[in-house]
Amino acid sequence: MSPEPHFPPEHPPIKHGRIGVLIVNLGTPEGTSYWPMRRYLKEFLSDRRVIETPRWQWWPILNLIVLTTRPSRKGRDYATIWNNELDEGPLKTITRDQSTALAERLADLGDRIVVDWAMRYGNPSIASRIEALQAQGCERLLVVPMYPQYAAATSATVCDKVFDKLKEMRWQPILRVAAPWYDEDVYIQAIKSSIEEHISTLNWTPDVILASFHGIPKSYLEKGDPYYCHCHKTTRLLQAAMEVGDEKLRMTFQSRFGPEEWLQPYTDKTVEALAQSGVKNVAVVTPGFTADCLETIEEIGVENAEIFHRNGGNNFSAIPCLNVNKLGLNVIETVVRRELMGWI
Numbered sequence: 001m002s003p004e005p006h007f008p009p010e011h012p013p014i015k016h017g018r019i020g021v022l023i024v025n026l027g028t029p030e031g032t033s034y035w036p037m038r039r040y041l042k043e044f045l046s047d048r049r050v051i052e053t054p055r056w057q058w059w060p061i062l063n064l065i066v067l068t069t070r071p072s073r074k075g076r077d078y079a080t081i082w083n084n085e086l087d088e089g090p091l092k093t094i095t096r097d098q099s100t101a102l103a104e105r106l107a108d109l110g111d112r113i114v115v116d117w118a119m120r121y122g123n124p125s126i127a128s129r130i131e132a133l134q135a136q137g138c139e140r141l142l143v144v145p146m147y148p149q150y151a152a153a154t155s156a157t158v159c160d161k162v163f164d165k166l167k168e169m170r171w172q173p174i175l176r177v178a179a180p181w182y183d184e185d186v187y188i189q190a191i192k193s194s195i196e197e198h199i200s201t202l203n204w205t206p207d208v209i210l211a212s213f214h215g216i217p218k219s220y221l222e223k224g225d226p227y228y229c230h231c232h233k234t235t236r237l238l239q240a241a242m243e244v245g246d247e248k249l250r251m252t253f254q255s256r257f258g259p260e261e262w263l264q265p266y267t268d269k270t271v272e273a274l275a276q277s278g279v280k281n282v283a284v285v286t287p288g289f290t291a292d293c294l295e296t297i298e299e300i301g302v303e304n305a306e307i308f309h310r311n312g313g314n315n316f317s318a319i320p321c322l323n324v325n326k327l328g329l330n331v332i333e334t335v336v337r338r339e340l341m342g343w344i
């Protein structure tokens with residue numbers, strides 16, 4: 001912290017001069033039973049950045065259909081990946097660990113830097129962590145949406161929530177938002193190494209590697225969302241780094257939701273088609289996720305593995321996300337140090 005300014009003696013004591021770094025990931029339910037699942041899905045699926053269908057059309061579908069059936073079904077899926085020791089989803093555990101590790105890596109910058117973490121949906125909320133950072137004297141705030149590829153449904157909605165909080169503050173922190181890192185060398189190299197390291201632990205070699213990204217409705221791309229192009233660029237750079245082409249490393253999109261067309265090719269359909277065409281060994285990497293979660297552990301590691309085996313495939317493996325491994329932390333640290341330039 002910088003030296004105390006010269007306040008008059010009657011002035012209340014204030015902390016000042018620090019910089020908050022807030023990493024934000026998507027969120028997880030508070031529990032896997034019906035009500036916590038329902039609360040989580042309601043918050044998530046009421047976000048207009050996520051579901052762009054007009055309210056009058058979406059409200060009855062959400063409340064009368066989605067929120068009656070999905071909480072129990074998805075709750076059962078979450079239960080299979082739950083961190084029972086801490087009673088929370090893995091996304092929360094990993095995001096907390098990333099925050100702790102990042103703080104250690106930034107220790108050379110002294111106690112001027114305060115690293116914290118939040119979830120866009122559920123807890124700890126963005127608002128509560130901004131308040132906590134301000135209480136610790138952070139006059140500047142760097143928000144890091146933990147998505148390598150920008151999408152309005154993920155990165156922009158983090159900013160919306162930050163702005164909502166700033167709107168109600170008299171003394172706002174000065175704000176920066178980290179840019180997405182879909183084409184940065186440190187990230188591409190980290191994903192490449194994670195693929196190679198994982199393959200070296202298998203007693204078989206993949207014929208095809210899928211780079212599976214979370215999908216969005218195709219209409220969002222048509223309205224100008226850059227997400228598809230960011231995923232394309234990541235895949236192309238990864239192919240170049242690994243010196244392979246489309247036949248070996250293929251981009252696909254997972255987690256389709258609702259009847260609308262989403263970005264294609266779909267991961268599950270590709271896995272099915274590969275198995276049916278006689279491909280026996282497939283590995284899947286999920287470069288759009290900075291932390292393992294339901295969509296990687298369960299959807300890829302279990303659901304898609306089943307699809308592959310059911311259709312005649314032999315070996316299937318889900319490559320873990322970067323999580324808190326050394327290379328993953330290098331990526332986060334590089335992004336954060338770059339964004340802090342001029343402040344430190």
Ligand SMILES: C=CC1=C(C)c2cc3[nH]c(cc4nc(cc5[nH]c(cc1n2)c(C)c5CCC(=O)O)C(CCC(=O)O)=C4C)c(C)c3C=C
Binds near residue numbers: 217295
């Ligand atoms: C229905 C619309 C959805 C859009 C658009 C969407 C975009 C999107 N999501 C992620 C990352 C994650 N999504 C996760 C779970 C999840 N996503 C949706 C829906 C949309 N996502 C739902 C309903 C759920 C919850 C689970 C379910 O009911 O199917 C997660 C995992 C959270 C966890 O706790 O494990 C992540 C991460 C991205 C990157 C993205 C757009 C680019």
Ligand SMILES: [Fe+2]
Binds near residue numbers: 214255
């Ligand atoms: Fe999602």
Ligand SMILES: [Fe+2]
Binds near residue numbers: 255294
């Ligand atoms: Fe899913």
